Amino acid sequence: MTLDQLKALCAVVDYGGFRAASEALHKSQSAISIAIKNLEQELRVSLFEREGYRPQLTTRGKVIAQKARAVLSQTKGISDLAHHYAQGIEPELRIVVSELIDMQTILAALTTIREQFPSTRLTLFVENFNAPLELIEENQADIAIGGDALRDKIDPTLFTKLPTVTLMPVVSDTSDYAPKAAVITATDMDGSTQVVCQ
Structure with missing residues (x-):
């Protein structure tokens, strides 16, 4: 037939x-x-x-x-x-995003991509620390969106600076600093154990 x-x-x-x-x-x-x-x-x-x-x-x-x-x-x-x-439209786009990035902004961008290029398959990874860079280096992702730690390790001609992400400092409620958490300063934290995500 x-x-x-x-x-x-x-x-x-x-x-x-x-x-x-x-x-x-x-x-x-x-x-x-x-x-x-x-x-x-x-x-x-x-x-x-x-x-x-x-x-x-x-x-x-x-x-x-x-x-x-x-x-x-x-x-x-x-x-x-x-x-x-x-026409040059990619069949698949793999994006890896640092967990520090605002996901609402990412999801809005993905919605726009889906509407304009419905035939392109989108894959999104959400990772922490150096994982976005590793996925790029291992050719498992096409675009990485991350913080300064990622930017400092790649060729400056290969990245574009995006809007700044504001991080909110938090204090455990079991910490000695908890009672004055609202007015604590960076100087007050000197010598204390801190976890800083990058």
Whole structure:
């Protein structure tokens, strides 16, 4: 069976007859008739009842026509995808983000990418410390979004500075500093154990 035969089948159904289908597909009526006849012979199934004024699908013909539409739809999807790729659109984009980055901003950006490039598969990794850089170096990600620790370890021509991320200092409620956490200063913290994410 061929795609042309499946197109002929669907056209006869959609346009209500062989003549209308031939006009819609810009083919002769005999070409449409031959395509349907060859399809029926190959499948060993009668697709149309031809006794009436207009050809009507048989019970089996209805099922086959439905399958034919699915095949034609998949074929169009492949064709559209190849067209996008021919224009230079990436088939996949892998992004790794530091866990310190505001995820709402990232998700909003991903939504925009999805709307503009629906055929591109998006993969998002959320990592900490040096993991974003490692994923880039191991070719497991295409774009890394991280803090200064990441920036200091890569070629400066390969990154773009994004808006500053504000970190909020916190104090454990079991710490001696907890009672005065609202007014504590960096000097007050000198000599204390601190965990700083970068």
